[in-house]
Amino acid sequence: MSTLAHPLMTAAHSADSGLAGPGGLDRYPYAEAPVTERLGAPSWDGSDPELGRVGRRAAGSRGRGLHGQLVQQLGQMIVSGDLGADRPLVPEEIGQRFEVSRTVVRESLRVLEAKGLVSARPNVGTRVRPVSDWNLLDPDIIEWRAFGPQRDNQRRELSELRWTIEPLAARLAAGHGREDVQQRLSDMVEIMSHAMGQGDALTFSRADAEFHSLLIQVAGNRMLEHLSGIVSSALQVSGGPVTGCDRPTDASLGHHARIVDALAAGDSASAEAAMRQLLIVQPEPERVVPAPREH
Numbered sequence: 001m002s003t004l005a006h007p008l009m010t011a012a013h014s015a016d017s018g019l020a021g022p023g024g025l026d027r028y029p030y031a032e033a034p035v036t037e038r039l040g041a042p043s044w045d046g047s048d049p050e051l052g053r054v055g056r057r058a059a060g061s062r063g064r065g066l067h068g069q070l071v072q073q074l075g076q077m078i079v080s081g082d083l084g085a086d087r088p089l090v091p092e093e094i095g096q097r098f099e100v101s102r103t104v105v106r107e108s109l110r111v112l113e114a115k116g117l118v119s120a121r122p123n124v125g126t127r128v129r130p131v132s133d134w135n136l137l138d139p140d141i142i143e144w145r146a147f148g149p150q151r152d153n154q155r156r157e158l159s160e161l162r163w164t165i166e167p168l169a170a171r172l173a174a175g176h177g178r179e180d181v182q183q184r185l186s187d188m189v190e191i192m193s194h195a196m197g198q199g200d201a202l203t204f205s206r207a208d209a210e211f212h213s214l215l216i217q218v219a220g221n222r223m224l225e226h227l228s229g230i231v232s233s234a235l236q237v238s239g240g241p242v243t244g245c246d247r248p249t250d251a252s253l254g255h256h257a258r259i260v261d262a263l264a265a266g267d268s269a270s271a272e273a274a275m276r277q278l279l280i281v282q283p284e285p286e287r288v289v290p291a292p293r294e295h
Contacts, residue, residue: 066100070108073098075140078117078128080148085130089118115141142233158234163279165227166212170259170275172219174268181218185211185260192256196248204248209235211256252278 074094077083095105109126112118116135120126134141145154188211195203209232216228255278262271 066098067104067107070094070098070100070104071111071140074108075112075115075117076144076147078112079134079141079144079150083128085128087128089126089128091126117141137227137230139229139233142230143236158230159279162231162234163276165216165224165231166279167272167275169216169219169221169224170263171268171272172221172224173215174263174266174271176218176220178218181214182260182264184214185263188214189253189256189260192248193253196253201248205235208256215259 074083074089083089089109091102091105091109094100095102098105109118109120113120113126115138116129116133118126119129119133136142136145142154142158145151188207191207192204192211195201195207212231212235213228216231217225219225255274258274259271259278262268262274
């Protein structure tokens, strides 16, 4: 087995973590964060140096096995600029150098095409598309941009988008009281409190992500609900400006609790105000290098 194919296969086994769904409190164990396996930087031995600079900091892809890992590798290379716009991608070359079948290559390119990263046309072949054609709201592309040279812009854009989405969602959610969701939001605050006391940042971040996802889902606006994945992605991308959601503090926990209280009281103005306080960017003592997003 080549040194290129091996890390692709071994890293695929570390991609199964995720958030708990409603009613799944037992899926939040208070334990130390697991060590996330990372892909190395294997090189293609062919004549093309650009194709040799494979993924700088690869996280587990949503896909499984070699298919998911190939999507991850090629996606990062495109988003980072290693494979520039209008660059041809030859399936036979990819298959040979990654030692994967034609089916794996074909399905991987199909996934990338659905994300707007590549296009396949008769008599032209598969080529990388310009940034203007990418689905920038796709969670994978959000993650890949966070690891590349555009990470500062990515973080700023996500922060600005959250300022548009979440205060409105909090206001709307106050008018759609559901006891089961109210209880679930309270549970998330309790989990965050316990995790903060234990110094368990991973559990805190997972509960925080579910809190914000639930809040958007209960707003009663289906279009907003489709944007919940963007918020979850933003919460999982570290580095850049720090908001009340990025670093566990008593103030952050208090804002979450005030949002829950405002929702329970049907006070839309207070819910919106508490969310805005939570999203205020705090001074950052030192720059943090983006880390892989939990899936």
